[in-house]
Amino acid sequence: MSTPLLEVRGLRVAFPGQEGLREVVRGISFTVGCEKVGIVGESGSGKSMTARAILDLIPPPGRVSADRLTFAGQDLTRLKPGERTRLRGRRIAMVLQDPRHALNPVMTIGAQLAETFRLHHRLSRGEARRRSIEALDAVHIRDPERVVRLYPHEISGGMGQRAMIAMMLAPGPELLLADEPTSALDATVEAGILETLDELVTARGMGLVLVSHDLDLVAAFCDRVLVFYAGRIVEELPARDLAQARHPYTQGLLACVPRLGERRRELPVLRRDPSWAAS
Amino acid sequence: MSAAIRINGLTVRYGPLKALDGISLTAARGACLGIVGESGSGKSTVLRVLTGLVPDWQGKVEVGGRQLVGARRDLAFCRDVQMVFQDPYGSLHPRHTIDAILDEPIAIHRLGDPARLIPQALADVGLPADVRFRYPHQLSGGQRQRVAIARALLPEPSILLLDEPTSALDVSVQAEILNLLMAIQERRGLTAILVSHNLAVVAHMCPLVLVMDRGRIVEELDRDALDAGEVRSPQARALVAASRHVRSQASNAGR
Numbered sequence: 001m002s003t004p005l006l007e008v009r010g011l012r013v014a015f016p017g018q019e020g021l022r023e024v025v026r027g028i029s030f031t032v033g034c035e036k037v038g039i040v041g042e043s044g045s046g047k048s049m050t051a052r053a054i055l056d057l058i059p060p061p062g063r064v065s066a067d068r069l070t071f072a073g074q075d076l077t078r079l080k081p082g083e084r085t086r087l088r089g090r091r092i093a094m095v096l097q098d099p100r101h102a103l104n105p106v107m108t109i110g111a112q113l114a115e116t117f118r119l120h121h122r123l124s125r126g127e128a129r130r131r132s133i134e135a136l137d138a139v140h141i142r143d144p145e146r147v148v149r150l151y152p153h154e155i156s157g158g159m160g161q162r163a164m165i166a167m168m169l170a171p172g173p174e175l176l177l178a179d180e181p182t183s184a185l186d187a188t189v190e191a192g193i194l195e196t197l198d199e200l201v202t203a204r205g206m207g208l209v210l211v212s213h214d215l216d217l218v219a220a221f222c223d224r225v226l227v228f229y230a231g232r233i234v235e236e237l238p239a240r241d242l243a244q245a246r247h248p249y250t251q252g253l254l255a256c257v258p259r260l261g262e263r264r265r266e267l268p269v270l271r272r273d274p275s276w277a278a279s
Numbered sequence: 280m281s282a283a284i285r286i287n288g289l290t291v292r293y294g295p296l297k298a299l300d301g302i303s304l305t306a307a308r309g310a311c312l313g314i315v316g317e318s319g320s321g322k323s324t325v326l327r328v329l330t331g332l333v334p335d336w337q338g339k340v341e342v343g344g345r346q347l348v349g350a351r352r353d354l355a356f357c358r359d360v361q362m363v364f365q366d367p368y369g370s371l372h373p374r375h376t377i378d379a380i381l382d383e384p385i386a387i388h389r390l391g392d393p394a395r396l397i398p399q400a401l402a403d404v405g406l407p408a409d410v411r412f413r414y415p416h417q418l419s420g421g422q423r424q425r426v427a428i429a430r431a432l433l434p435e436p437s438i439l440l441l442d443e444p445t446s447a448l449d450v451s452v453q454a455e456i457l458n459l460l461m462a463i464q465e466r467r468g469l470t471a472i473l474v475s476h477n478l479a480v481v482a483h484m485c486p487l488v489l490v491m492d493r494g495r496i497v498e499e500l501d502r503d504a505l506d507a508g509e510v511r512s513p514q515a516r517a518l519v520a521a522s523r524h525v526r527s528q529a530s531n532a533g534r
Contacts, residue, residue, distance in 0.1 A: 042449040043420070157318070186317040187476055187521035213449055256454035258483035260522050261506045266461070267454035267483070 003073060004031035005175055005207040006054065010067035013049045013058055013231075021063070025049050026231040032175065036201065036208040038218030038239065040253070041228030047211045050228075051177045054209075055094055056084050072174065090120055093173040095197075098184040099160030103152040109136075109163050110148025113170065120171035135166040139196050158189035162196065169200060175207040183212070194221050215242065215253050227253075230277035249276050282341075283308040283438055283470035284329070289338035291324055291494075298324045300494035301338070306438075311464055311471040313485030315478050315518060320491040322474045326440045329472075330362050342438065358388050361431035365443035367423035371415040377401075377426055378411045384433045400429040404459060421452035425459070432463065439464065441473045445480060457484060478505075478518040490515045 013025035025046040030037070039047045053064045056076070069076045071092060076084065096102040104112055113132035117123050123131065129148070136144035139162040152160055161181060168176065178197065182190040198221055201208045212218050218225055219242045227235040227250045235247040245251050252270040284306040291299040299321045306312040314322045327333045328340065331352040340347040343359060352360075364370040371380055381397045390396055398408050404425040415423055424444060431439060444460065445453040461484055464471050475481050481488050482505050490498040492514040500510060510516050 042451060187478075188317060188517040191521060215450075253451060257450050258454075258457065258479045260479050260482055260519065261508075263502070263506070264483070266458050269455050269458065270451040 004033045006032040007070045012065045013053050014063050016061050024231050032207045034205050034207050036222040038222035038225045039211045040215050040218050045228040046231040047228045048179050051179050051211050055088050090171045091173050092175045093168040095168050095178040095181045097180040099164050105152050116167050116170045139166045157185050177209045179211045281308050285341040287339040291336045297494050302496050309468045311485045313481035313488035314474045315481045316491035321494040322491050326442050358434040359436050360438045361436040362440040363427050363431050363444045366447050367427050370427050388434045400433050404429045420448050439469045439471045443475050479522045
């Protein structure tokens with residue numbers, strides 16, 4: 001790829017603590033083109049913080065620094081706050097973990113979607129409503145005319161997440177960051193949501209960054225996988241080669257998951273080597 | 280083999296909704312029974328009825344040969360039946376030290392000397408002794424779940440109810456907790472019921488798995504059937520697909 005959509009070089013995120021600054025992301029570099037990149041790691045490995053730093057969503061007193069952080073050729077670190085805000089949502093969108101917290105509980109799904117359309121495309125009410133129904137249809141919600149009139153508590157988690165995806169895709173972003181988009185959902189719903197996400201991202205030629213703790217899932221839906229450990233990337237490899245992962249941490253993560261059809265008396269446990277976290 | 284838990288025609292209504300619709304099941308003494316299903320299938324409600332957290336239910340429930348009535352449980356029952364909850368962030372008192380948390384069952388059930396029992400309980404679940412005087416927020420999720428397990432094991436129950444004990448944890452920590460639970464269950468000969476939405480986790484620990492959907496048990500699976508993928512109900516098939524799907528996709532992409 002000649003010019004990557006997103007280029008991250010030496011990204012660091014730190015929070016002040018009792019013993020001075022504590023770095024949670026420690027010099028991470030990667031690029032994303034029009035492809036699906038998976039970020040996996042345990043909680044605390046810095047994967048969500050990386051996604052948030054790209055959108056400038058690190059809450060104070062957190063500090064972000066990067067040698068290079070560009071989106072479609074623009075240097076994000078040099079943008080004024082207002083310009084950064086305009087980029088967020090419109091060109092880079094983010095799907096969060098739990099639709100029950102991310103959707104506004106006192107607005108109907110239709111009103112929330114229409115608001116997004118009106119904000120980004122300056123449409124009339126009727127037009128925004130029509131586009132909202134189309135958007136819900138695109139994420140495979142059955143009977144969208146009924147669903148636009150419902151409140152978030154009246155729909156299932158899976159439907160809520162589909163509505164969220166519809167909302168995030170409404171402005172036509174070029175890059176979608178999905179932070180654990182299916183962790184709050186049932187396993188049987190998960191696959192459907194990811195297939196829809198995959199389908200839309202491919203059809204629109206977008207870039208996707210999927211953050212997840214589930215290696216199997218990331219391997220199935222992404223082209224490339226970045227394995228995070230203690231704020232660093234310990235391994236980067238094509239998703240289909242995951243079974244041949246060389247880093248002991250990646251191998252350990254793969255081995256410790258119980259799988260159907262395997263009978264193991266005891267699951268192998270990760271033996272953490274301090275050298276994995278060293279620079 | 281005698282039954283530790285026998286449930287017959289258990290029905291729970293929340294208003295017009297039947298959370299449990301006349302289910303029957305038996306948990307053999309010393310065995311681990313798995314219940315799997317999606318959210319809203321009623322799997323946790325079974326455990327809640329057993330522990331007396333549901334005030335109103337119909338049917339017959341027998342634990343250790345004694346009939347349960349309503350939501351009242353006596354001290355002997357509470358000592359004999361213990362539960363581990365999903366979220367170790369919510370199930371430990373945030374302002375109590377681990378020492379105070381573990382002292383509670385000792386005081387309630389008059390188990391003996393805390394100075395002897397607490398270090399032993401921590402060692403049993405693989406926690407270092409210095410954890411005793413810390414607060415829950417100073418521990419990791421996996422360590423907290425170990426504390427919750429230690430608390431449940433202190434009264435030396437014969438029945439352990441596990442409600443999604445690893446769902447809030449990382450896969451690496453999940454493996455540690457599953458190993459711990461299996462070792463304890465075998466060593467102490469506990470009767471266990473493990474409830475989870477993750478079929479692979481349940482199948483790993485339990486020789487017998489019940490699949491629930493909308494308040495009913497739709498299928499009973501043993502390990503051989505699961506290994507061979509011999510499932511009949513659409514719900515069980517969906518769960519098998521969900522735990523395998525990702526892998527089949529991965530292998531397709533690789534071709």
